Amino acid sequence: MRGIRRAVAxxxxxxxxxxxxxxxxxxxxxxxxxxxxxxxxxxxxLKWHGLWVPPGYPDTHVRRARTGAGIRPGCAAFGGVxxxxxxVDPAPWALACAVRCMRAEDWVATCDSYFHLTGxxxxxxxxxxxxxxxxxxxxxxRTDARSxxxxxxxxxxxxxxxxxAVVVQxxxxxxxxxxxxxxxxxxxxxxxxxxxxxxxxxxDRARDRRAVIDGWITMRLTYDDVLFGWxxxxxxxxxxxxxxxxxxxxxxxxxxxxxSLDRADEC
Numbered sequence: 036m037r038g039i040r041r042a043v044a045x046x047x048x049x050x051x052x053x054x055x056x057x058x059x060x061x062x063x064x065x066x067x068x069x070x071x072x073x074x075x076x077x078x079x080x081l082k083w084h085g086l087w088v089p090p091g092y093p094d095t096h097v098r099r100a101r102t103g104a105g106i107r108p109g110c111a112a113f114g115g116v117x118x119x120x121x122x123v124d125p126a127p128w129a130l131a132c133a134v135r136c137m138r139a140e141d142w143v144a145t146c147d148s149y150f151h152l153t154g155x156x157x158x159x160x161x162x163x164x165x166x167x168x169x170x171x172x173x174x175x176x177r178t179d180a181r182s183x184x185x186x187x188x189x190x191x192x193x194x195x196x197x198x199x200a201v202v203v204q205x206x207x208x209x210x211x212x213x214x215x216x217x218x219x220x221x222x223x224x225x226x227x228x229x230x231x232x233x234x235x236x237x238x239d240r241a242r243d244r245r246a247v248i249d250g251w252i253t254m255r256l257t258y259d260d261v262l263f264g265w266x267x268x269x270x271x272x273x274x275x276x277x278x279x280x281x282x283x284x285x286x287x288x289x290x291x292x293x294x295s296l297d298r299a300d301e302c
Contacts, residue, residue: 039056046059049061049066051066051069051070052069052070052072055069055122057069057122062083064079064083064095065083065122065123067095068095068097068122068123069122071097071099071109072097072099073097073098073099073100073109073119074097074098074119074121074122074123074124075095075096075097075122075123075124076096076097076098076109076110076123076124076128076129076132077096077098077110077124077129077132077133077135077136078092078094078096078129078133078136078137079094079095079096079097080096080123080124080125080126080128080129080132081126081129081130081133081145081149083123084123084126084129085152086126086145086148086149086152087144087145087147087148087184087185087188087226088141088145088185089141089144089145089185089189089262090262091138091141092136092137096109096110096132096133096136097109097110098110098111098112098117098119098124098128098132099119100116100117100118100119110132110133110135110136111132111135112128112131112132112135112164113131113134113135113164113167113168113171126149126153127160127163127164128164130142130145130146130149130160130164131164131167133145134171134174139174140189140192140193141189142174143174143177143178143188143192144182144185144188144189144192145185146160146174146175146178147178147179147180147182147185147188148185148188150178150180151180151181151182151183155180156180157175157176157178160175161175177192177195179191179203181203181204182203182204182214183204183214184214184224184225184226185226186224186225186226186256186258186261186262187214187215187224189261189262190214190215190222190224190256190261191203191215193265193269194215194217194272199217199276200217200218201215201216201217202215202216202217203215205296206296207221207246207249207251207296208296209245209249210242210245210246210249210251211242213246213253217272217276217281218276218281218282218283219250219251219252219281219282219283219292220251220252220254220272220275220276220280220281221246221251221252221253221254222254222256222272223239223253223254223255223256224256224261225255225256225257225258226258239255243255249292250292251292252275252280252281254271254272254275256268
C-alpha cells in the first residue's frame with residue numbers, strides 16, 4: 036500500500052475509486068466508466084475491442100454489478116448480474132449487454148465482426164453467454180462469420196429481409212472473392228476506411244473490368260451508400276433486379292458465368 040500511495044502522489048498512478056487505479060497514460064473513457072462505479076460495457080466496450088459498430092451510439096455505456104441510492108443502473112446483460120472484475124467487459128459480455136441497447140440489425144452485424152475477427156461461431160458465443168433466450172438465438176441465426184465488413188453484413192441482412200437470394204463471399208474466377216451476389220449482380224461493399232492507395236484502387240478497377248467481360252454486373256457500394264443513403268441505393272439495386280437484368284438466362288450466358296464461378300466456394 037505504501038508503494039501505491041507513493042505512485043499516486045507522484046502521478047504514476049491515478050486513483051479512480053476504492054481499490055481501482057490507472058496508470059498515468061490511461062484511456063480516459065475507460066477511467067470514466069470505472070469512476071462511475073462499473074466497467075466500460077456494451078456498445079462502448081465493443082468499440083474498445085475493435086469490433087465494427089455502426090454510427091448512432093455516441094453515449095458511454097457502463098455496467099455496474101450493484102446499484103444504490105442515487106446511482107443509475109447502467110447497462111444490463113441477460114443471464115443475470117455479473118461481478119465487475121475488469122475495467123472493460125470482455126467482448127461476449129459486451130454483446131450480451133448490447134443486444135438490449137442496439138438495433139437488431141446492428142447487433143447482428145457486430146456479431147459478424149466478432150466471429151470474423153476471433154474465428155469463433157454463434158455456438159461458441161452461446162456457450163460463453165450461458166443460456167440466451169429464444170429471441171437472442173433467433174438473432175444469432177441471422178449472423179454469418181463469412182462477412183468481412185460491417186457494411187457487407189448490413190446489406191446482406193436488408194436484402195435477405197426483402198426476399199433476395201443472396202450468396203455470401205462467392206469466388207469468381209479471374210475476379211476473386213466478392214462480397215455478395217444476387218444472380219449475376221455482384222455487390223462490393225466498401226467500409227469507412229476503404230483503401231485509397233493507387234495500387235489497390237487500380238486492382239479493384241481491373242477486377243470490375245474482368246467481371247464485365249465475363250458477363251457479370253458489378254455495383255460498388257460505399258459506407259455512406261449503405262448507412263446514410265440506403266433508400267437511393269436500394270432503388271438502384273431494384274432498377275436492375277426489377278427488370279430481371281440480374282437473372283442468368285440463356286444457355287450461352289449461363290455457361291459463360293458457370294465457367295467463371297468457383298463451384299467449390301458455393302457449397
